[in-house]
Amino acid sequence: MSKLSFKHKCLIACISFFSYSLAAHGPVTPQSIDTSELPQLGEEWLERNPYRSETGDVRKKTLAIGASGYNQNCARCHGLGGVSGGIAPDLRMLATDYDGDEWYGYRVQNGAVRNGAVYMPKMSEHLSQEALWAIRTWLESVEKN
Numbered sequence: 001m002s003k004l005s006f007k008h009k010c011l012i013a014c015i016s017f018f019s020y021s022l023a024a025h026g027p028v029t030p031q032s033i034d035t036s037e038l039p040q041l042g043e044e045w046l047e048r049n050p051y052r053s054e055t056g057d058v059r060k061k062t063l064a065i066g067a068s069g070y071n072q073n074c075a076r077c078h079g080l081g082g083v084s085g086g087i088a089p090d091l092r093m094l095a096t097d098y099d100g101d102e103w104y105g106y107r108v109q110n111g112a113v114r115n116g117a118v119y120m121p122k123m124s125e126h127l128s129q130e131a132l133w134a135i136r137t138w139l140e141s142v143e144k145n
């Protein structure tokens with residue numbers, strides 16, 4: 001009996017150590033982003049980037065939120081500052097039209113899985129639609145050199 005509970009304790013220690021190291025070094029938890037200052041978009045996913053035509057203060061806020069949202073959640077795969085290092089596609093190159101919006105929406109909602117391996121997580125499970133369109137708007141604003 002005492003042997004069993006010793007094993008049990010080891011198991012618990014082991015599991016907590018493992019989850020601790022995952023939290024510290026493993027998959028980076030997407031950061032939630034405060035988008036309360038942006039025009040709210042509702043639950044249903046839109047087909048067009050709703051922030052593309054905004055101007056003035058709304059545009060400034062959208063770009064600021066998009067830049068930090070991108071750098072916290074996408075840059076580790078898609079490259080710092082939007083410039084791909086080759087691991088994942090360069091998102092500045094997505095067309096800024098209906099097709100580009102549709103493809104963007106498809107990928108952020110479905111992620112990318114090949115042969116059961118997750119290449120890109122479903123980002124819409126972690127980030128709001130507001131955050132994801134702000135990121136798209138910022139990407140469109142970055143110079144394509």
Ligand code: HEC
Nearest residue numbers: 073074077087088089103104107108112119120121123135
């Ligand atoms: C863990 C790595 C990873 C993270 C994090 C990630 N992606 Fe991706 N993403 C990929 C990979 C890999 C592909 C290519 C998938 C393929 O072609 O099968 C991809 C593809 C895409 C595409 C399609 C691009 C194209 O040209 O076909 C879009 C759009 C996209 N990602 C957006 C995002 C956004 C926005 C974020 C952050 C909110 C993000 N991704 C976070 C790895 C990632």
